Every structure is written in C-alpha cells, then in structure tokens.
Amino acid sequence: MNVSAMNILFIRLKWLLLLCSFLPTVACSAARVHEYELKNGMKVVVKEDHRAPVVVSQVWYKVGSSYEHEGITGISHMLEHMMFQGTRKHGPGEFSRIIAEQGGRENAFTGADYTAYFETLEKSRLPIAFELEADRMRNLVLDEKEYTKEKQVVLEERRMRTDDQPHAKTREHFMAVAFTNGPYRNPVIGWPDDVANLTLEDLKSWYERWYAPNNATLVVVGDVDPGRVLRLAKRWFGPLKPSEIPPPKPRTEVDQLGERQLKVEVPAKLPFLMMGYKVPVLASLPEDRQWEAYALTVLAGILDGGESARLSTRLVRGSQVAAAVGAGYDLYDRLPNLFLFTGTPSQGHDLEALEQALHKEIERVRQEPVSADELERVKTQVTADAIYERDSMFYQAMQIGLLETVGLGWEYLDRYVERIRQVTAEQVRQVAEKYLRPERLTIARLHPLPIKEGQRVIPAGASVGGDHVR
Amino acid sequence: MYANILGLMALCLLWPVLALSGPRIEHWQTDKGSRVYYVHNPELPLVDIQVVFDAGSARDGDRYGLATLTASLLDSGAGEWDADTIAGRLETVGAVLSTGASRDTSWLDLRSLTETAKLKTALTTAAEILAHPRFDRSDFLREKKRLLLALKQRGESPGQIAGRMFFYALYGEHPYAHPVEGEPETVEKLTPGDLAGFHSKYYVAANAVVVIVGALEREQAAEVAERLTVGLPRGESPPPLPPVELPGKARTLRKPFPSAQTHLYTGVPVLRRGDPDYFALYVGNHVLGGGGFTSRIVKQVREERGLSYSAYSYFRPMKGKGPFVAGLQTRNDQAWPALEVLRQTIREFIRQGPSDEELEAAKKNITGGFVLRYDSNAKLADYVAMIGFYGLPLDYLDTFAKRVNAVTRRQIIDAFRRRLDPARFQTVLVGGGAVADGKKE
Secondary structure (H helix, E strand, O other), rough: OOHHHHHHHHHHHHHHHHHOOOOOHHHHHOEEEEEEEEEOOOOEEEEOOOOOOOOEEEEEEEOHHHHHHOOOOOHHHHHHHHHOOEEEEOOOHHHHHHHHHHOEEEEEEOOOOOOOOOHHHHHHHHHHHHHHHHHHOEEEEOOOOHHHHHHHOOOHHHHHHOOOOHHHHHHHHHHHHHHHOOOHOOOOOOOHHHHOOOOHHHHHHHHHHHHOHHHEEEEEEEOOOOEEEEEHHHHHHOOOOOEEEEEEEOOOOOOOOEEEEEEEEEOOOOEEEEEEEEEOOOOOHHHHHOOOHHHHHHHHHHOOOOOOOOOHHHHHHHHHOOOEEEEOOOOOOOOOOOEEEEEEEOOOOOOHHHHHHHHHHHHHHHHHHOHHHHHHHHHHHHHHHHHHHOOHHHHHHHHHHHHOOOOOOOHHHHHHHHHHHHOHHHHHHHHHHHHHOHEEEEEEEEEEEEOOOOOOOOOOOOOOOOOEEO | HHHHHHHHHHHHHHHHHHHHOOOOEEEOOOOOOOOEEEEEOOOOOEEEEEEEEEOHHHHHHOOHHHHHHHHHHHHHHEEEEEHHEEEEEEHOOEEEEEEEEEEOOOEEEEEEEEOOHHHHHHHHHHHHHHHHHOOOOHHHHHHHHHHHHHHHHHHHHHHHHHHHHHHHHHHOOOOOOOOOOHHHHHHHHHHHHHHHHHHHHHHHHEEEEEEEEEEHHHHHHHHHHHHHHOOOOOOOOOOOOOOOOOOOOEEEEEOOOEEEEEEEEEEEEEEEEEOHHHHHHHHHHHHHHOHHHOHHHHHHHHHHOOOOOOEEEEEOOOOOOEEEEEEEEEEEHHHHHHHHHHHHHHHHHHHHOOOOOHHHHHHHHHHHHHHHHHHOOOHHHHHHHHHOOOOOOHHHHHHHHHHHHHOOOOHHHHHHHHHHOOHHOOEEEEEEEEHOOOOOO
16 A cells, blocks of 8 residues: 555545534444443543533442432432532532632532532543542541531522422422332432431441442543543542442332322412323333333323423413423433323313313323324434534533443433334334323322412611522 | 535634634624624534524513513414414424523524524524514413413512512612513503514514524525514614612511521622623622632531522623622521621622632633533523623623733722622512511511
C-alpha cells in the first residue's frame, strides 16, 4: 500500500466519523459508549458527546429505599444528605465549595432503586470530581453534630414534599396499600417516625454495607476521551477496596387477592384519583417475554402520549369528565411495579364518573387492538424523543446509570427504539388484557376536607426593618 | 450530494471554534417586522423554535388571566382544524408544542425534527395556531373551567398562596401585581371575544420575536421565520408598561394556613433587564443566596441551623423592575426565628458586601461554569430568547464572563445599598406559623 492510498483511507474514515454525528441512528450512539470494569469491581461507562466542552460525572450506588427494611425507611436518602458532610480529608461543606470554585454544579438524588451523585463541569476539571467522589465512597465521617442538624433539614424536606402536598400524601398511602410485603410500599424519604429515629450507628452500618466500588457504577458523558477517563478512574477509584456485599433479599410481592381501595381524607381543594395495576418490568421478565414491557410502554403512549392520545382526546376534550388525567408506566424499575392512572374530575363531575370513564377506556384497550395510526404515532414519538433526549448530557448519563443500577445494562438503551417499533397492536391488547384486571388493581380516592385557613391577610405590625435532590 | 457532505464537514470542523467563543447569534427582521434571532447548531437533527410576544399578563388590564387563557386556547382550534386535528398533526411528526404566558410575555415553543416533511407539517400547524386561533365557545368554556379549577387548587398550597400575596405586596397598582394565571372572579367574567381581542392586538408581527436554534442553515431559518409569521398582521408593538413604583414602607403580611410548614418570602422590586447595576447585583447575590450550598443564606439557614430544606435569594430581572426575592419554608414554630436569620443575613450583606474570598469564589463559579448554561440546544434557545426579547447585545454570552470578572467588592456594596432598601421590603408568611410574631399578637 502506498502512502497516498493510506492517506485517502484515513480521510475517508474521518469523514465517516464526522458524518456519524449528524445521523440520528442508533448505531452511532452505540459506537460511542465504552464500558470498563476496574479490578475492584467498579463499573465505568463512558459516552462521548462532543457538542460542548462539558462533562457530566455520576456515581450510582445500588442502594435506595427498595433495599430498606421496616423501621429504617428513609435511611438511603438520609445517608445521601450526610455524604456532603465531610470526610477525613475534607470538612463539612468542602465538597460543594471545591466543585463550586471549579465552576461546577453538584448534587445527588435518591430513588427506590438507586442513590446517585453527580457533578457537571468544564471538561478539564473531571479529575477533581473523581478525587472527591472516590474520597467519600470510603472515607465518610459521620459526625453527631452535623447529623443532628441534617436530620432537621430532611424532616423539613419531608414536610415540604409530602406532608403539605395532598397528592404526594395520597400517593404515599396508596403505595403502602398497593404493596403488602414488597419494598415499593415505603416512601423514598421514609416514614416520619423512622426518619426521626434513625441513629448515627444505623447510618454507619448502612454506609459500610453499600458504599464500595463493587456496588457502584461511574458514568461519564461529555467531551472526553474514553481512554483518558479510564486512566483517571483507575487512578482515583482503583485503589479503593471492594467489600463483600450480600445481595438484597428478593422480597417478592405476594399475589394480590382482589381489588384494593382506600379513601384519603386530607385538607385539599380538589378530589384526586389514583388507580394502579401490578405489572412486570423489563428486569423481572424472562428474555422471551420482555416484549411485554415494551408493549406496556406503547400502551401508556396510546393512552397518554400527548394531546392526541386517548385520555386527553376523550376524557379532557370529549366527555370533559376530567380536568386532568394521565397514565404512566416505567419499564426500567428494578422490581415489578404499577401501571398508573391519575386524574382530577372536572367541575360538575365526581370521582366516580372519572373512574367509570377510565374503566371504559381500559376495557377498550383490553378488547380492541389499537389502530394502526395510533400505533404509528406512538412509535414516531418514541423515535423523535430518542433524538431529543440526546440534547441533554445529563439525561443520557441518567439513563445509563439507571440501566446499570437496576441490573439491565446500558445496552438496553440502544435496543429501545427498535424494540418499541416491533410492538404490534395485538401485543398491546394482550398486555392490557393480561394485566389491567381487577385483582391487580388498587384505587385511592382523595376526598378533600375543608381547609381552615385565615380568611384575611393580616398585617403583622410594623416591620423590624426590614426528582428528591439534596 | 458532494457539496452537502463538504458543507457538513466544514460545519463540523467549525464547531470547536464556536464553542470557545460562544454561539454566534444572527439577527434580522422579517418583511413584516418580526425580529428573528438564529443560531446554527448542527449537531443533532432537531430545531428549537420560540415565538415570543410582548403580551404577558402585565397586558391583562383588569381582566386578570386574559393572557394565560388566550395562550392556552391557541392549540384548541385554528383555521380549519379542531384540537384533535392539531394535536394529531403535531404528534404524528414527533413535534412537541407548548404555549403559555409570563408577566412579560406570551410564547409558543416548538421542538421538531429537521427532516423536511416533518418540519414542514410542524411549522404549518404552528403558524396556523398563531395566526388563526378560533376561540370556539365550547373550547373556551372547557379551558376556562380547567383554569378555574387550577386556580382553586392554588388554595391547597401555602407556597402558592404566599407567592400570590407577595406579588400584590410588591407591586400594588402595577400590572405585575396580579398572578399570571388570574383570579377566579376575573377569569369567570372572560369571554371568547376578550381572547380574540387580546390576540388580534398583541399577536402581531411587529410585536413578535422569533428564535430559531438548531440544525438549520441560515436560508432555511429565514424561511422558517417567514412561514411562522406569514399569517400575522404587521400591527405594532405595545407602549411600554408604566414604571414600577417602590413600596413606600416595609410591611409584613401573614395568613394562617393549616400546613406543617410556614412559607415565607421577603423582597422588593429592583431590576430591569439591561440595567447597569445588573452584574454587580447578580454577582453579589451569588454570594448572598444565589450560589447554592456555598451561599450565605443556605449556610446560615440550612447548614448552620437546619431550619429549612430550601433557602435562597435571587433577582428576577424583567421589562419593568423585577423583584429581588429571598425565601424559605420551615416548621411552623420556627417561622419567625428563621425569618429573623434571613433578614439578618440580608442586612449584613447590604452593609458589608462579600469578603474578597467570597467574591473570588463567586466569580470562579460563575465564569468557570458558564458554558454549562448553554450546553444543550434547548438551554441555548432559552438564552437566545432572553437576549432577543429583552434586546440585550448579541455578544451578551461572549462578554458575560468578562463583565462578571470586572465586578468589584465596592460596586457590589454600592449597588446593594442603593437598590435594596430594607425599609421598603415586603414580607409574607403563610402557614401554621403565621399566627403570631412569636412575641405578641
């Protein structure tokens, strides 16, 4: 081969690479994900995105409220808060100060299936995030004084997010009724009395049990070179010792024996309805039945994928029985969860009318295959969304982290559009028929109590002069 | 084909340069006088489009909720199409459209793929919605009922009740005072004719800013802008809003509410977009309560005392003087002590400003992370819309870091003292802790 031929080859390759970034094909994004495992068992996943000189770094731990047992609910979230309160090397608040000084943003979030920490930075500053995250993975100092204060913060968070929010409160009680022994019955933030009685010792043992490199996934998305990221990861996370981590007990939810109902009476202005059917998720399905999770996703799109979907068209605009209504399903949960309907009846209609209207829609999807137009619309939306989602580095990292943490693997990202496109109208009908059944259903009805508020605004006299993130 | 590929290559190679010097905003006017702001961002095959009118709730007159209800009716029927048809047209091409209002603006956002046929359908639909909304009586009644329910639901939330009271306290007779979404009594009285009147007066070409950010060439963008506004009459932009008068004296208002927490806000109208004090106040506030966990308010309220989950301060610059807002929520029995900590922190900052170290850290955070603010097409579109609507210089993003770095401690103290007078601060408390001031009723 002569030199000029080689050059041409080189140039063509470069062209292809450049063109690649313009084509919205799944293959392109697949080509740019790199996966490694450090010797201590830590997983590292890197996705290149060279649109801006920015990098997102996330550390995901396989622990969250669905790993907790009764009496210590909310401990994962509480520990997430304490992760900012200092290590042997860096005092309380130092983490935030250092990242801020580097122009970065940082925070953390806890869910049922994960606890995750993130930094977004100008790309050259990635090592700083690694150094700090590696440090607090193994060297957290849990101090009584900081904890006493942080517990108050978390209790305030609970009051804000749940106690003073009629819908959130309804949801909390709804989940506790829908699940008997499965861990999704507990709120992520924890039951108030559990949170108030968590001790520093509880937190220490929770930290020791779950925070180790072999229980973590490092996700990096941005304007980076994967090889260099790996070298940095080895340098900072490589020396950390792995732990022996017993897997969480299965705690498989017992079969439901019939429809469950609950009434929630709280001070509120409007009634509110929640209906949830127990359904499988990708992670709970054997390979040959995974299509069910994609069919349930399409079903959610048929019902609530926008203004042209059935619920908006028929219940908000058609019969006008609903002022607001929605349906949702999350195929990436770790354990089987709910296919959920929520709604608020419009003026002049009550909860019962809304419930009946929803049942009618449910009957329809159970009996008749959805139309070809509807199916195509959902598939087009899913395809478009997959492109829109690539506009956010943070979201791309979130999806990778989530898929790794629930045990599926990031490769599912690349299969998603294709698997959705394979779903047939008959499959949608089949999953509806199989899962949207009374013996899988829990219904919560929020009946508003009057709000006893001050009727007047009172001047207080002369003035004296004057997703759960952390 | 060959030329196309070359074109793509050239763009690709150009990008790193663009990223370093900030995005290049191009600006022109359509034939009918709409101002267009365009950024070529070819990385993903999508485009974010915003059409923004100077037609916010500040233009409601005494019909509070007029701008909001008008915006929410746009996609309920236009020209030959009813709501189902409009939704179907957009969603079968994967486009996402939303409309809404703020105090300063009414807007339409459209995100679409750039694939020619799909983009064309999305644009034709959006253009019809903007130019020929029907405001049919049945759609109007339905949307009005939904808005009235939303207003009712506002009464469940101590935070929203407090927010509403706060703006009335800040703005008195000024059109910024009432809530963007209106009041039950005023919304109840609205008619389809009111909406049509508002639309024909304000949804006009000369009053529109069109923002286009995405994988479109300059000529395509020009075509998009024309296509979107072609149905709009030229019209004219409305006269400026009346000036904001500052509250004459400090007041503290409270409303008892059966909640576990008391929500509180304190502040005063201060800042217009383009105000010469903007950078001094913005950087100063980063130290005071805008910089998250490193800011003084978070340190004093949360990190030192555990009084609140969220505590903050910010300036919200608007066409007229937008507010300085500081706030938190806390367990009822701590409401008054927490307010005192908040006030003390603000007063001290106004007196002494930031320390040299704090100022340095704030500058490092703002400038070191500036590129994070527009690292996605969607975020960039929001910035361009802000620059376009408020008439900021096109090199605003390029010069931002330089202007932040130029701010001195003296300038911050001077600006805060001149612009934030605690003797004019308005304070609102709503919740179980709003029953008494802890000393005497």
